[in-house]
Amino acid sequence: MTERLITHLRHVDLAVPDYDKQLAFYTGTWGLRAEHTDTGLTFLAAEGSPEQYVVRLRRDADKRIDLIAFGAASDADVDALAARLARDGVRLVSEPGDLQTPGGGYGFRFFDNEGRTVEISASVAVRRHRPVEEGESIPVRLSHVVVNSADPEGTRAFYERHLGFALSDTLTHPRMGQMMWFMRVNAWHHSLAIARCPHPSLHHASFELRGLDEYMRGTGRVLRAGVEKIWGPGRHLAGNNTFSYFLDPSGNTMEYTTELEQVDEDTWHPHLYDFTRPEVADQWGTANAMNEFVAQRSFNDPDRGLFAAPPV
Structure with missing residues (x-):
């Protein structure tokens, strides 16, 4: 059995042509919070989650999954996983290094067998979050x-x-x-x-x-x-x-x-x-x-x- 170095799911990143409608839906209806925003780019957090964001929206002409992100326990595990994938012939999109997304951290990206971009990261700063209260109908x-x-x-x-x-x-x-x-x-x-x-x-x-x-x-x-x-x-x-x-x-x-x-x-x-x-x-x-x-x-x-x- 392959040693498991991934610990959990972090976020899913989506590119959408109707960015403004999507942003209004996820913040006004779905119950996520826009924590970080740049031009045509918004990082959406769940109130009860320590993750910096759980959805990233990006304006683009094409509708696509930008990437699916998973966490690892340590920078050393990130390096070990990147080395394993490269040795097995998996195509890396980026080598392990410092991340420039909210919370920073250390990670890399690769393509899976069908071409989806996957990110693995560690050492991402924990977001200040809170317990979701009784009756609050928003994502945890x-x-x-x-x-x-x-x-x-x-x-x-x-x-x-x-x-x-x-x-x-x-x-x-x-x-x-x-x-x-x-x-x-x-x-x-x-x-x-x-x-x-x-x-x-x-x-x-x-x-x-x-x-x-x-x-x-x-x-x-x-x-x-x-x-x-x-x-x-x-x-x-x-x-x-x-x-x-x-x-x-x-x-x-x-x-x-x-x-x-x-x-x-x-x-x-x-x-x-x-x-x-x-x-x-x-x-x-x-x-x-x-x-x-x-x-x-x-x-x-x-x-x-x-x-x-x-x-x-």
């Missing part, structure tokens, strides 16, 4: 990111072999075979999941709320704001987390969730779940059916940023 932290993949088996193998991710559970279909893989880097059931899709793209990003009441209040607030809901509210079987999926102004799927399962990594054995069983998709039975409409919206637009590092 970035829970997980799910990517669409045209080669999901290869993508799973890449993250297991090179980055030490472990498989938690798999969703299957009687005719289509295995369709989604939930991957972890710590006790949380998944920080990353990989979905089978005709093209690489963002499937969704998920934000943890304080508890069930806050999750439902948040779901209601976003609904009242007129944001299009595509699925939920409900509770998945894999991960045992709640879900409400909405579309941001660019058509990216964003999720409110809570109570994601934490597993005992020493004893956990991955399950194969047939997601055509209603209780697999939604244990509660309260969500609208998972159908072709929901699946198509989650396919998203093909990512235009593959094997093209973001300018910042």
Whole structure:
């Protein structure tokens, strides 16, 4: 087994053509805080998270994932991981060095097997944050990111072999075979999941709320704001987390969730779940059916940023 040097998920960075609409959505509706802003660039924090930011928005003509960022425990681990990837023939975008983003730190970037830019960093300054109070329906932290993949088996193998991710559970279909893989880097059931899709793209990003009441209040607030809901509210079987999926102004799927399962990594054995069983998709039975409409919206637009590092 590959030694795991990644500790956790830090942030997801998105490039969008409708930057102003996106910024208004994430700060005015979704509940994130704009902590740092430059021309056409905003770093958005979650009130309960020590991370400097959990989403970065960048103005661009193309809609794309700029990068997905993970943390490491030390600068030495960053160096070790960069050396391992280079030795294995993974294409580095940048060598380890000082980061110029909020909180500083030490890190590097590389392309994964399908061309997504991934950043690994350590020594980033902890953001001054606070406990989210009872009844506050705003994100506590970035829970997980799910990517669409045209080669999901290869993508799973890449993250297991090179980055030490472990498989938690798999969703299957009687005719289509295995369709989604939930991957972890710590006790949380998944920080990353990989979905089978005709093209690489963002499937969704998920934000943890304080508890069930806050999750439902948040779901209601976003609904009242007129944001299009595509699925939920409900509770998945894999991960045992709640879900409400909405579309941001660019058509990216964003999720409110809570109570994601934490597993005992020493004893956990991955399950194969047939997601055509209603209780697999939604244990509660309260969500609208998972159908072709929901699946198509989650396919998203093909990512235009593959094997093209973001300018910042």
